[in-house]
Amino acid sequence: MKRWEKEGIVEITDLSLPDKKHLKKGVAIIECVQEIPCNPCVDACPFNAISMENINALPLIDYEKCVGCGKCVGVCPGLAIFVIKIIGDNALLTLPYEFVPLPEEGQIVKALDREGKEICNAVVKKLKFGKTPVVTVELPAEYAMEARNIKVV
Amino acid sequence: MRIKEHPILNFDRRKEIYFYYNGKKIKAYEGETIASALHAEKVKVLSRSIKLKRPRGFFCGIGKCSSCLMKVNGIPNVRTCITLVREGMVVEDNDMELSEKDYPECKFEKIECEIAIVGGGPAGLSAGIEASEFADVLVIDENHCLGGQLIKQTHKFFGSKEEKAGIRGIEIAKELEKEAVKNCRVLLNTSIIGYYDRGYHFLVGVNKIERVVYEIKANKIIFTTGAQENMLVFEGNDLPGVYGAGGVQTLMNVYGIKPGNKGLIVGAGNVGLILAYQLLQAGVDVACIVEAMPRIGGYFVHSAKIRRCGIPIYTSHSIKKAYGNGKVEGAVIVELDENWSIIDGSEKKISCDFICLAVGLTPSTRLVTQTGAEISFINEAGGWVALHNEYMETTKKGIYVAGDSANIEEASTAMIEGKIAGLHAVNSLKGVSDFKIKIEKYLKKINAFRQGFFGSRPKKAKEKIIEEYYEKMGKGRNS
Ligand SMILES: Cc1cc2nc3c(=O)[nH]c(=O)nc-3n(C[C@H](O)[C@H](O)[C@H](O)COP(=O)(O)OP(=O)(O)OC[C@H]3O[C@@H](n4cnc5c(N)ncnc54)[C@H](O)[C@@H]3O)c2cc1C
Ligand code: SF4
Ligand code: SF4
Numbered sequence: 251m252k253r254w255e256k257e258g259i260v261e262i263t264d265l266s267l268p269d270k271k272h273l274k275k276g277v278a279i280i281e282c283v284q285e286i287p288c289n290p291c292v293d294a295c296p297f298n299a300i301s302m303e304n305i306n307a308l309p310l311i312d313y314e315k316c317v318g319c320g321k322c323v324g325v326c327p328g329l330a331i332f333v334i335k336i337i338g339d340n341a342l343l344t345l346p347y348e349f350v351p352l353p354e355e356g357q358i359v360k361a362l363d364r365e366g367k368e369i370c371n372a373v374v375k376k377l378k379f380g381k382t383p384v385v386t387v388e389l390p391a392e393y394a395m396e397a398r399n400i401k402v403v
Numbered sequence: 404m405r406i407k408e409h410p411i412l413n414f415d416r417r418k419e420i421y422f423y424y425n426g427k428k429i430k431a432y433e434g435e436t437i438a439s440a441l442h443a444e445k446v447k448v449l450s451r452s453i454k455l456k457r458p459r460g461f462f463c464g465i466g467k468c469s470s471c472l473m474k475v476n477g478i479p480n481v482r483t484c485i486t487l488v489r490e491g492m493v494v495e496d497n498d499m500e501l502s503e504k505d506y507p508e509c510k511f512e513k514i515e516c517e518i519a520i521v522g523g524g525p526a527g528l529s530a531g532i533e534a535s536e537f538a539d540v541l542v543i544d545e546n547h548c549l550g551g552q553l554i555k556q557t558h559k560f561f562g563s564k565e566e567k568a569g570i571r572g573i574e575i576a577k578e579l580e581k582e583a584v585k586n587c588r589v590l591l592n593t594s595i596i597g598y599y600d601r602g603y604h605f606l607v608g609v610n611k612i613e614r615v616v617y618e619i620k621a622n623k624i625i626f627t628t629g630a631q632e633n634m635l636v637f638e639g640n641d642l643p644g645v646y647g648a649g650g651v652q653t654l655m656n657v658y659g660i661k662p663g664n665k666g667l668i669v670g671a672g673n674v675g676l677i678l679a680y681q682l683l684q685a686g687v688d689v690a691c692i693v694e695a696m697p698r699i700g701g702y703f704v705h706s707a708k709i710r711r712c713g714i715p716i717y718t719s720h721s722i723k724k725a726y727g728n729g730k731v732e733g734a735v736i737v738e739l740d741e742n743w744s745i746i747d748g749s750e751k752k753i754s755c756d757f758i759c760l761a762v763g764l765t766p767s768t769r770l771v772t773q774t775g776a777e778i779s780f781i782n783e784a785g786g787w788v789a790l791h792n793e794y795m796e797t798t799k800k801g802i803y804v805a806g807d808s809a810n811i812e813e814a815s816t817a818m819i820e821g822k823i824a825g826l827h828a829v830n831s832l833k834g835v836s837d838f839k840i841k842i843e844k845y846l847k848k849i850n851a852f853r854q855g856f857f858g859s860r861p862k863k864a865k866e867k868i869i870e871e872y873y874e875k876m877g878k879g880r881n882s
Binding site for chain 2: 251254255256257258259260281282283284285286287288289290293294304305306307325326327328329330348349350351352362363364365366367381382383398399
């Protein structure tokens, strides 16, 4: 049994990861590792970067096609898509956030890992209000693959 | 206890009204049900058990469990969880001993329609939309609004675009309602309580508050009555503050009322996982989720959402008891070994003021059983269901089922099943020119949904139901 089946926490090794070049331009990381009948991410991407064999298959991302626009982030009902863009020692992390109060631009928030533990501070860079609010925060690049939630303090 | 700020919902509290509870004047807002308004005032005991007079609180929130029966404007046994509160209403504890003369007089009304649909959830509304293009359709629901379970689903739905994936359940309900009311007649606040075969299909419905008995004559009936939440056996499971998961969703997402401050959830299927997330969104704390199985039953993505908020999920764990004086004050959880026996010394006290049971649903089939349609216990379907063919027609001609009442599944499949039932019913009544093409399309689509890991259970359920149907009808599938 995989850890995510028992604990709801995915390991980095369960994911297909982009290389450095992709991370520099910014790409979507899809943490959707189980076959479920779902496909809105495929329809959401204006660049056809996400594909799926049938509605129950896993979404596959083409890192060459993905431009990191973040459109898929607010659409995914599983809140399973994040965009990471590495800029020097820092990273911009874009994630869905469905709680109140929403953070404000420039605000310092706590970045949480996949277990909800605080790992570092992050600065809110951008807020996009759609059906699901999407927040972009800046944090040290080394935490980019760990941080998956924020806490507004 | 009223939620003031919510990331997704706005609660309309423009109109204040007053009603009386056991003589006391209580404030409420228009649009709240009696039980939710009482809950907001921290009245958690709604009724008492008949023999032992044990307190009973809010449980299912969808008119199925009878925990909320009260006397309203002198009328006994009103289900206060689905009855809207009105200005000046007089709400009292139910009398325990009732005689016929306690019930006020009723009016009788006759209605005729070509197709009657019992239940206005996603299955019933989809059936109505499909059938009303060609026939006179009546949709009946006992709730004060249409939408069934969808009215409390604030999360975005899975599935495909055509089945409205990516849209929140509450919005799907609104879209379906808008579409359905164009051509269907709708009868709300009316429970269908009986079916009679009089050479034609005949239903009896009652609107308790308005004191009307409806006598409904129909050529075809589609039963889309949904499902009922399961209970679990443990000490203290009847304490007020032990809720069905759906009941809590209704309280919180429809009426904007918090069930408590900190909850324990039993069951890590999709319902339990989604509920945990919705509680957090409403600003309510979640102590943990316990799950008896060694693995999480619901979607990984739902579990990941709540784990990253710091909520633990304990697999191979269950609840042993709920304790508290007249209401939930905490729970004891235990770890289970591979044979589901309690591991000695694993007891842990969890402090919480409410408990939500998310341990599955059972199809509501009591009504369709009255028609004489053959039923069968299909484990994969969630219990007793009416046997039906691939067009959703039961062994009783002209009687159809669809949605959760025909197999516990999803809103997406409930909608497609509803369309299939609606289309088949109207075709056999009137003939629809492109019937074959349309129905093939729907059948293909529903089969596509029932693939993969999560599709295997419903697929098996449906295979069994259809196979038994043809066995009972004494003919092969294609004859
Ligand atoms: C927490 C939760 C999360 C879910 N998430 C998803 C999801 O992400 N995607 C998805 O596709 N599905 C989801 N579902 C499942 C989905 O909500 C149900 O499968 C769907 O609502 C079933 O539709 P239905 O029309 O069969 O029944 P219901 O929606 O239950 O509707 C039944 C209706 O019948 C009425 N009724 C019953 N008996 C009578 C009577 N005797 N007289 C008059 N009226 C009656 C009831 O009042 C009700 O309105 C979820 C369910 C829950 C509980
Ligand atoms: S980030 Fe933009 S380009 Fe990349 S997969 Fe998502 S929608 Fe497509
Ligand atoms: S939309 Fe999200 S949950 Fe659905 S398949 Fe795509 S990544 Fe997975």
